[in-house]
Amino acid sequence: MILRKYMAMLGVGSAQIDLILEKDTYRPGEIVKGNFIVKGGLIEQRLNRIDCDLMMCTEPNESKNEKLLDSITIYTTKVIESSTTNHIPFSFQLPHSVDSSCNPSYRFKSKLTFKQGIESVDHDAIYILEA
Known part of the structure; x- marks a missing residue:
């Protein structure tokens, strides 16, 4: 058990996050909806x-x-049990003024932060059409 705890603190077998969006193409100002899927690791x-x-x-x-355009933070004290899957609703309003002149790409960078252990990160590309 102690070995598992230290492995999770180093990132081996720790909980993982995955952002699942309803779609991947949006317009400026549109609301993006989906779910964070948090999968438990080897230990709680x-x-x-x-x-x-x-x-x-x-x-x-x-x-x-x-370049960071906008950010949301969900504070929690939830315990992620080992080998479980948790669904957390996600909603995010895109800025109305999105620069499309330089043909940029956009993505959501999701991150779990634990009381002990390293962070788990996920990247999800989206496409923003011109208004």
Whole structure:
């Protein structure tokens, strides 16, 4: 049991997050809906928060050219039991002023933060059409 605890603290066998969206194409100002799927790892872990950032990237595959457009945070003290699946509703209103002049790509970067252990991160691309 102690070995599992330390493995989870290092990220091996810790809980994972996956953002599942209703669709992947949106217009500026539209509400994005979906669910966070949180899958328990080898041991139970106490979740502190879920962060979800809307990122814009002006060059493909270049994370250094990312820009944070907006963010939401869900604070919680939920315990994620080992080997369970939890569904947490997600809703996010896209900004009305989204720059499409430089042909950027957009993605949601979701992150679980635990009381102990490392963070779990998920990336989900979306397409934003011109208004």
